[in-house]
Amino acid sequence: MTPRRILVVTVVHHPEDARIRHRQIASLLAAGWQVTFAAPFSGHGVAPPTTVPGLTAVDLTRSTGRRRVLAQRDARRVLRERGPRHDVVLLHDPELIPATLGISLPVTVWDVHEDTRAVVALRSWVPDRLRGPLATVASALERSAERRMVLILADDDYADRFAQEHLVVPNTTPVPPDPPPAGTPDEQGRLRVVYLGSLARERGVAELVAVGEQLQARSGGRAVLEVMGPAHGASVIAQLETAHRAGHLEWLGFRPADEALGRLDGALAGLSLLHDVANFRPSMPTKVVEYLAHGIPVITTPLPRAVDLVERSGAGVVVDFHDVEQTVATLLSWVEDPAAAAALGRQGHALAARELDWSVHSQAFVAAMQRLADAPR
Missing domain, CATH: 3.40.50.2000 (Glycogen Phosphorylase B;)
Structure with missing residues (x-):
């Protein structure tokens, strides 16, 4: 044929x-x-x-x-x-x-x-x-x-x-059968918080930069924000480059899907800090699906589809739009108790395996x- x-x-x-x-x-x-x-x-x-x-x-x-x-x-x-x-x-x-x-x-x-x-x-x-x-x-x-x-x-x-x-x-997204538990330290002994996706003002870049700075300072360097994705707009690129040079976060730029998804494994949490704009309200954020599939808990702003996934899975926390303080406080609680993050991640992985493969x-x-x-x- x-x-x-x-x-x-x-x-x-x-x-x-x-x-x-x-x-x-x-x-x-x-x-x-x-x-x-x-x-x-x-x-x-x-x-x-x-x-x-x-x-x-x-x-x-x-x-x-x-x-x-x-x-x-x-x-x-x-x-x-x-x-x-x-x-x-x-x-x-x-x-x-x-x-x-x-x-x-x-x-x-x-x-x-x-x-x-x-x-x-x-x-x-x-x-x-x-x-x-x-x-x-x-x-x-x-x-x-x-x-x-x-x-x-x-x-x-x-x-x-x-x-x-x-x-x-x-x-x-493809759902791996048995990802490592959330909160697994990297080769430097750090706990990684991850963001995967395009980077723009309305996608929460200012909040990511602020979270990265506070997380690094308040955890004493025990936790780091790792950002993966292409940036759009000169001001957004400048924000990320400045934060990267200052050591407030690690911006890896675009990474092929296989590499990027692999870096989700073992992370402490995944962030989705999208703003309240019309294009995002009806959509299911792909990054949230990918975080759940790789067994890491989610912190998301209250967009309807993301809230539905987090609440049904019991695999994360919903924070207010632009709320850096609540985001950092949640992350620091998981820095102190990685086992709690791992338990949430397992719940998210179970839902992803049932519905999102x-x-x-x-x-x-x-x-x-x-x-x-x-x-x-």
């Missing part, structure tokens, strides 16, 4: 994005698909892979800030030249929707990662006077995509924005792609 072929395209996301590369593409490769992955490898300082069986990498121009036109043109060229040779095209950025106009493509899927309209308010490069018009354009893009494409949603709550029902492929959800994703590939053109 001829292998099914899929063209996966992003001009925004990092080529090592966990949802795209390490969940969806990895699952398709394991199912015998031939995958062409077009992504901004050079733009993110990553060498395109050349030795992964079944995977062909294509380097695209990176879309960032106000520099987006060249990336759209480059993506449109790849879609026009390579798209017809595949059974399915899978898009991961809303700005790729207009790039498909006038091109003869096989069945095309848009993976809706976030609230497209609400996220406009978070883009620092968008002038204030254009936020309203661009939010309207984002809504129009969603309606256009629903008419012309198959949609899959990263969260159940995105369904209200669309007229039809669409498959939900949630941001779950990607090895279960991946089956629905691959089956959906197979149905689309096999459907008559």
Whole structure:
């Protein structure tokens, strides 16, 4: 049987994005698909892979800030030249929707990662006077995509924005069977508190910096905040670099998913200090899922989906938005009693194993792609 072929395209996301590369593409490769992955490898300082069986990498121009036109043109060229040779095209950025106009493509899927309209308010490069018009354009893009494409949603709550029902492929994660207990000291004898994810003002960078400084000082260096993820915006980068140089936290920058997830093992706790903004309210924070999966307790701000996970699992603490003092006090209590953190972590891991394991959800994703590939053109 001829292998099914899929063209996966992003001009925004990092080529090592966990949802795209390490969940969806990895699952398709394991199912015998031939995958062409077009992504901004050079733009993110990553060498395109050349030795992964079944995977062909294509380097695209990176879309960032106000520099987006060249990336759209480059993506449109790849879609026009390579798209017809595949059974399915899978898009991961809303700005790729207009790039498909006038091109003869096989069945095309848009993976809706976030609230497209609400996220406009978070883009620092968008002038204030254009936020309203661009939010309207984002809504129009969603309606256009629903008419012309198959949609899959990263969260159940995105369904209200669309007229039809669409498959939900949630941001779950592989759940290791037996992670080390939370509060396991590192090779230097320190207890690590971790943050994993993108870094921006609305994602709590100022709070992370303050927590790191207080944790280091009040624990006498027994505990350290380890921050993993790419930073967005010059002021955010400056904050993190200053805190790193001062020894208030350790900022490791972007790390590939396998490495980053491995560093969660044995941590004392995981932080999710997202602010109360529209794009975050309906979403399940992936970092919270990953912390639970790796058996470490969570400290989260009171966004609804995170609260639900923490309360049902009994695996953490909910703190008020911007509340550095409560966050640090909770962490210090676990520094004094790592066994308590380990017990909470075990409860979270049990819930993750029951409900949040990607090895279960991946089956629905691959089956959906197979149905689309096999459907008559």
